[in-house]
Amino acid sequence: MxxxxxxxxxxxGLAGFLGRKLLKLSSVQASAAIAxxxxxxxPQLSSEGAYLAAVCTCASYAAMSSEKMVYTPLQMAGVSGLCGLIAYVGRDCLVGVGGRLGTYAAAAVLIFAGGMRAGEQLQLLRGGSMQQ
Amino acid sequence: MNWRGVIMVIPASVAVWQVLQQPLGWRRGVVVGLLALLMALGIKDSVRKERCAAKRAGVMLTTAFAAAGGALATYVLAQYTPLGSIAASGVVGLGAAYVLRRSDLSTAAYAGAFVGMSSPAVLSSLPVVAIAGLVTGVLYETLDGIFDGVGGRLGTMAAIAVLVTLLAAGGGWS
Structure with a gap:
Protein backbone atom coordinates (compact mmCIF):
# COMPACT_ATOMS: atom_id res chain seq x y z
CA MET A 1 0.00 0.00 0.00
CA GLY A 13 2.61 15.65 -8.48
CA LEU A 14 4.57 15.49 -11.74
CA ALA A 15 1.35 15.72 -13.77
CA GLY A 16 0.37 18.88 -11.89
CA PHE A 17 3.85 20.37 -12.21
CA LEU A 18 4.07 19.64 -15.94
CA GLY A 19 0.48 20.76 -16.52
CA ARG A 20 1.39 24.16 -15.14
CA LYS A 21 4.70 24.35 -17.00
CA LEU A 22 3.78 22.91 -20.40
CA LEU A 23 0.03 23.50 -20.71
CA LYS A 24 0.23 26.88 -18.90
CA LEU A 25 -2.62 25.90 -16.59
CA SER A 26 -3.21 27.97 -13.47
CA SER A 27 -2.44 26.24 -10.17
CA VAL A 28 -6.18 25.88 -9.43
CA GLN A 29 -6.92 24.43 -12.89
CA ALA A 30 -4.07 21.90 -12.71
CA SER A 31 -4.93 20.73 -9.20
CA ALA A 32 -8.68 20.58 -9.83
CA ALA A 33 -8.20 18.63 -13.07
CA ILE A 34 -6.06 16.02 -11.30
CA ALA A 35 -8.53 15.79 -8.40
CA PRO A 43 -12.15 4.36 -7.02
CA GLN A 44 -13.44 2.26 -9.97
CA LEU A 45 -10.12 0.43 -10.40
CA SER A 46 -9.50 -1.17 -7.01
CA SER A 47 -10.67 -1.35 -3.42
CA GLU A 48 -7.82 1.00 -2.43
CA GLY A 49 -8.78 3.40 -5.22
CA ALA A 50 -10.48 5.93 -2.96
CA TYR A 51 -7.38 6.13 -0.77
CA LEU A 52 -5.08 6.45 -3.80
CA ALA A 53 -7.32 9.18 -5.25
CA ALA A 54 -6.89 11.08 -1.98
CA VAL A 55 -3.11 10.65 -2.22
CA CYS A 56 -3.11 11.93 -5.83
CA THR A 57 -5.19 14.92 -4.78
CA CYS A 58 -2.81 15.62 -1.90
CA ALA A 59 0.14 15.63 -4.33
CA SER A 60 -1.77 17.89 -6.71
CA TYR A 61 -2.07 20.44 -3.89
CA ALA A 62 1.69 20.27 -3.36
CA ALA A 63 2.08 20.93 -7.10
CA MET A 64 0.41 24.31 -6.51
CA SER A 65 3.70 25.45 -4.91
CA SER A 66 5.38 28.46 -6.47
CA GLU A 67 8.45 28.08 -8.69
CA LYS A 68 10.46 29.75 -5.95
CA MET A 69 9.65 26.85 -3.65
CA VAL A 70 9.81 23.86 -6.04
CA TYR A 71 11.48 24.51 -9.38
CA THR A 72 12.55 21.23 -10.97
CA PRO A 73 10.60 18.04 -11.80
CA LEU A 74 12.99 16.09 -9.59
CA GLN A 75 12.20 18.34 -6.64
CA MET A 76 8.48 17.96 -7.39
CA ALA A 77 8.90 14.18 -7.41
CA GLY A 78 10.61 14.40 -4.00
CA VAL A 79 7.87 16.59 -2.52
CA SER A 80 5.18 14.32 -3.99
CA GLY A 81 6.87 11.25 -2.53
CA LEU A 82 6.81 12.97 0.86
CA CYS A 83 3.09 13.64 0.33
CA GLY A 84 2.55 9.94 -0.31
CA LEU A 85 4.49 9.03 2.85
CA ILE A 86 2.69 11.58 5.05
CA ALA A 87 -0.73 10.63 3.64
CA TYR A 88 0.10 6.98 4.45
CA VAL A 89 1.30 7.70 8.00
CA GLY A 90 -1.55 10.13 8.66
CA ARG A 91 -4.36 8.13 7.06
CA ASP A 92 -6.13 7.80 10.42
CA CYS A 93 -5.64 11.45 11.43
CA LEU A 94 -8.07 14.35 10.97
CA VAL A 95 -10.54 11.89 9.45
CA GLY A 96 -13.44 13.67 7.76
CA VAL A 97 -11.97 17.12 8.29
CA GLY A 98 -11.94 19.07 5.03
CA GLY A 99 -8.50 20.43 4.27
CA ARG A 100 -6.55 17.55 5.77
CA LEU A 101 -5.01 16.62 2.39
CA GLY A 102 -3.93 20.24 1.96
CA THR A 103 -2.43 20.16 5.44
CA TYR A 104 -0.41 17.07 4.50
CA ALA A 105 0.67 18.72 1.25
CA ALA A 106 1.79 21.86 3.08
CA ALA A 107 3.66 19.70 5.61
CA ALA A 108 5.46 17.91 2.75
CA VAL A 109 6.46 21.18 1.07
CA LEU A 110 7.65 22.68 4.37
CA ILE A 111 9.65 19.53 5.22
CA PHE A 112 11.21 19.74 1.76
CA ALA A 113 12.02 23.44 2.29
CA GLY A 114 13.51 22.63 5.70
CA GLY A 115 15.58 19.82 4.17
CA MET A 116 16.91 22.14 1.47
CA ARG A 117 17.80 24.74 4.11
CA ALA A 118 19.52 22.14 6.28
CA GLY A 119 21.46 20.92 3.21
CA GLU A 120 22.62 24.46 2.42
CA GLN A 121 23.75 24.96 6.02
CA LEU A 122 25.65 21.66 5.97
CA GLN A 123 27.38 22.64 2.72
CA LEU A 124 28.36 26.01 4.20
CA LEU A 125 29.75 24.29 7.29
CA ARG A 126 31.66 21.79 5.15
CA GLY A 127 33.01 24.59 2.96
CA GLY A 128 34.14 26.53 6.04
CA SER A 129 35.97 23.54 7.53
CA MET A 130 37.66 22.81 4.13
CA GLN A 131 38.98 26.39 3.97
CA GLN A 132 40.42 26.08 7.48
CA MET B 1 7.06 33.58 14.25
CA ASN B 2 4.03 35.84 14.71
CA TRP B 3 0.52 34.75 15.74
CA ARG B 4 -0.59 34.37 12.12
CA GLY B 5 2.14 31.80 11.56
CA VAL B 6 1.10 29.97 14.72
CA ILE B 7 -2.50 29.71 13.44
CA MET B 8 -1.28 27.98 10.26
CA VAL B 9 0.43 25.27 12.29
CA ILE B 10 -2.73 24.23 14.16
CA PRO B 11 -3.99 21.46 11.82
CA ALA B 12 -0.53 19.91 11.39
CA SER B 13 -0.09 19.97 15.18
CA VAL B 14 -3.42 18.20 15.67
CA ALA B 15 -2.40 15.57 13.09
CA VAL B 16 1.02 15.03 14.74
CA TRP B 17 -0.69 14.72 18.13
CA GLN B 18 -3.03 12.08 16.67
CA VAL B 19 -0.08 10.19 15.15
CA LEU B 20 1.65 10.20 18.54
CA GLN B 21 -1.47 8.68 20.14
CA GLN B 22 -0.89 5.55 18.04
CA PRO B 23 1.65 2.98 19.23
CA LEU B 24 4.95 3.98 17.55
CA GLY B 25 8.14 1.94 17.41
CA TRP B 26 11.38 3.84 18.08
CA ARG B 27 12.23 3.89 14.36
CA ARG B 28 8.91 5.51 13.44
CA GLY B 29 9.31 7.87 16.38
CA VAL B 30 12.74 8.97 15.10
CA VAL B 31 11.35 9.48 11.56
CA VAL B 32 8.38 11.54 12.85
CA GLY B 33 10.73 13.59 15.07
CA LEU B 34 13.13 14.25 12.18
CA LEU B 35 10.29 15.27 9.85
CA ALA B 36 8.88 17.59 12.54
CA LEU B 37 12.32 19.19 12.95
CA LEU B 38 12.70 19.75 9.18
CA MET B 39 9.16 21.14 9.04
CA ALA B 40 10.00 23.63 11.80
CA LEU B 41 13.01 24.76 9.74
CA GLY B 42 10.81 25.11 6.66
CA ILE B 43 8.17 27.09 8.58
CA LYS B 44 10.83 29.47 9.87
CA ASP B 45 11.79 30.29 6.26
CA SER B 46 8.25 30.52 4.91
CA VAL B 47 6.75 33.15 7.21
CA ARG B 48 7.19 36.64 5.80
CA LYS B 49 8.33 39.11 8.43
CA GLU B 50 6.43 42.20 7.30
CA ARG B 51 2.66 42.41 7.63
CA CYS B 52 0.53 42.95 4.56
CA ALA B 53 -1.67 46.01 4.39
CA ALA B 54 -4.97 45.67 6.22
CA LYS B 55 -7.72 44.41 3.91
CA ARG B 56 -10.82 46.46 3.23
CA ALA B 57 -13.99 45.01 4.70
CA GLY B 58 -15.54 44.78 1.24
CA VAL B 59 -12.69 42.69 -0.14
CA MET B 60 -12.82 40.38 2.86
CA LEU B 61 -16.58 39.97 2.55
CA THR B 62 -16.39 39.15 -1.17
CA THR B 63 -13.64 36.59 -0.54
CA ALA B 64 -15.61 35.06 2.34
CA PHE B 65 -18.70 34.66 0.15
CA ALA B 66 -16.62 33.11 -2.68
CA ALA B 67 -15.16 30.59 -0.22
CA ALA B 68 -18.58 29.84 1.29
CA GLY B 69 -19.97 29.33 -2.23
CA GLY B 70 -17.16 26.89 -3.05
CA ALA B 71 -17.74 25.03 0.22
CA LEU B 72 -21.49 24.69 -0.28
CA ALA B 73 -21.18 23.65 -3.94
CA THR B 74 -18.61 20.96 -3.10
CA TYR B 75 -20.58 19.67 -0.10
CA VAL B 76 -23.81 19.41 -2.11
CA LEU B 77 -22.04 17.67 -5.03
CA ALA B 78 -20.21 15.30 -2.66
CA GLN B 79 -23.22 14.34 -0.56
CA TYR B 80 -26.10 14.41 -3.02
CA THR B 81 -24.47 13.04 -6.21
CA PRO B 82 -22.37 9.89 -6.82
CA LEU B 83 -19.23 12.01 -7.47
CA GLY B 84 -17.64 11.75 -4.02
CA SER B 85 -15.80 14.53 -2.22
CA ILE B 86 -12.55 14.43 -4.25
CA ALA B 87 -14.15 14.61 -7.69
CA ALA B 88 -16.62 17.19 -6.36
CA SER B 89 -13.78 19.45 -5.29
CA GLY B 90 -12.24 19.02 -8.75
CA VAL B 91 -15.51 20.01 -10.46
CA VAL B 92 -15.89 23.08 -8.24
CA GLY B 93 -12.21 24.04 -8.71
CA LEU B 94 -12.47 23.84 -12.50
CA GLY B 95 -15.79 25.69 -12.45
CA ALA B 96 -14.36 28.43 -10.24
CA ALA B 97 -11.25 28.74 -12.41
CA TYR B 98 -13.50 29.24 -15.45
CA VAL B 99 -16.30 31.40 -14.00
CA LEU B 100 -14.07 33.58 -11.81
CA ARG B 101 -11.12 33.73 -14.23
CA ARG B 102 -11.25 37.54 -14.43
CA SER B 103 -10.98 38.02 -10.67
CA ASP B 104 -8.74 36.69 -7.92
CA LEU B 105 -11.64 34.86 -6.32
CA SER B 106 -11.08 31.44 -7.93
CA THR B 107 -8.36 30.61 -5.41
CA ALA B 108 -10.61 31.58 -2.49
CA ALA B 109 -13.46 29.52 -3.93
CA TYR B 110 -11.09 26.54 -4.28
CA ALA B 111 -10.04 27.00 -0.63
CA GLY B 112 -13.73 26.86 0.25
CA ALA B 113 -14.10 23.68 -1.81
CA PHE B 114 -11.76 21.92 0.64
CA VAL B 115 -14.17 22.75 3.47
CA GLY B 116 -16.94 21.13 1.45
CA MET B 117 -14.93 17.89 1.36
CA SER B 118 -15.67 17.40 5.07
CA SER B 119 -17.72 14.38 6.02
CA PRO B 120 -21.27 14.87 7.34
CA ALA B 121 -20.02 13.38 10.62
CA VAL B 122 -17.85 16.49 11.01
CA LEU B 123 -19.92 19.24 9.35
CA SER B 124 -23.47 17.95 9.60
CA SER B 125 -25.54 20.64 7.89
CA LEU B 126 -25.37 23.20 5.10
CA PRO B 127 -25.45 26.25 7.44
CA VAL B 128 -22.43 24.88 9.34
CA VAL B 129 -20.61 24.28 6.04
CA ALA B 130 -21.41 27.85 5.00
CA ILE B 131 -20.04 29.23 8.28
CA ALA B 132 -16.82 27.20 7.90
CA GLY B 133 -16.57 28.50 4.32
CA LEU B 134 -16.96 32.09 5.48
CA VAL B 135 -14.25 31.54 8.11
CA THR B 136 -11.98 30.16 5.37
CA GLY B 137 -12.48 33.33 3.32
CA VAL B 138 -11.64 35.53 6.31
CA LEU B 139 -8.54 33.43 7.02
CA TYR B 140 -7.55 33.64 3.33
CA GLU B 141 -7.35 37.42 3.58
CA THR B 142 -6.03 37.60 7.15
CA LEU B 143 -3.22 35.09 6.59
CA ASP B 144 -2.01 36.74 3.37
CA GLY B 145 1.79 36.45 3.27
CA ILE B 146 1.97 33.38 5.52
CA PHE B 147 3.32 30.29 3.74
CA ASP B 148 3.16 32.15 0.40
CA GLY B 149 4.01 29.78 -2.44
CA VAL B 150 3.62 26.69 -0.26
CA GLY B 151 1.29 24.19 -1.96
CA GLY B 152 -1.38 23.08 0.48
CA ARG B 153 -1.77 26.42 2.26
CA LEU B 154 -5.39 26.71 1.05
CA GLY B 155 -6.19 23.29 2.47
CA THR B 156 -4.49 24.22 5.72
CA MET B 157 -6.73 27.29 5.99
CA ALA B 158 -9.76 25.12 5.27
CA ALA B 159 -8.72 22.66 7.99
CA ILE B 160 -8.28 25.52 10.48
CA ALA B 161 -11.74 26.85 9.58
CA VAL B 162 -13.32 23.41 10.01
CA LEU B 163 -11.60 22.87 13.37
CA VAL B 164 -12.57 26.37 14.59
CA THR B 165 -16.18 25.83 13.48
CA LEU B 166 -16.23 22.47 15.25
CA LEU B 167 -14.89 24.06 18.44
CA ALA B 168 -17.35 26.95 18.23
CA ALA B 169 -20.23 24.53 17.68
CA GLY B 170 -19.07 22.53 20.68
CA GLY B 171 -18.60 19.39 18.62
CA GLY B 172 -15.72 17.11 17.77
CA TRP B 173 -14.98 14.13 15.63
CA SER B 174 -14.14 10.54 16.37
Missing part, protein backbone atom coordinates in the same frame (compact mmCIF):
# COMPACT_ATOMS: atom_id res chain seq x y z
CA UNK A 2 2.85 2.40 0.84
CA UNK A 3 4.49 1.58 -2.50
CA UNK A 4 1.35 2.44 -4.50
CA UNK A 5 0.83 5.50 -2.34
CA UNK A 6 4.31 6.76 -3.30
CA UNK A 7 3.90 5.86 -6.98
CA UNK A 8 0.51 7.56 -7.34
CA UNK A 9 1.67 10.64 -5.42
CA UNK A 10 4.76 11.09 -7.62
CA UNK A 11 2.70 10.59 -10.80
CA UNK A 12 0.05 13.11 -9.72
CA UNK A 36 -11.42 15.26 -10.81
CA UNK A 37 -9.55 12.66 -12.88
CA UNK A 38 -8.28 10.76 -9.82
CA UNK A 39 -11.62 11.01 -8.00
CA UNK A 40 -13.58 9.62 -10.93
CA UNK A 41 -11.21 6.89 -12.17
CA UNK A 42 -9.23 5.43 -9.27
Missing amino acids: LFWSLVSAVAA LLAGVTL
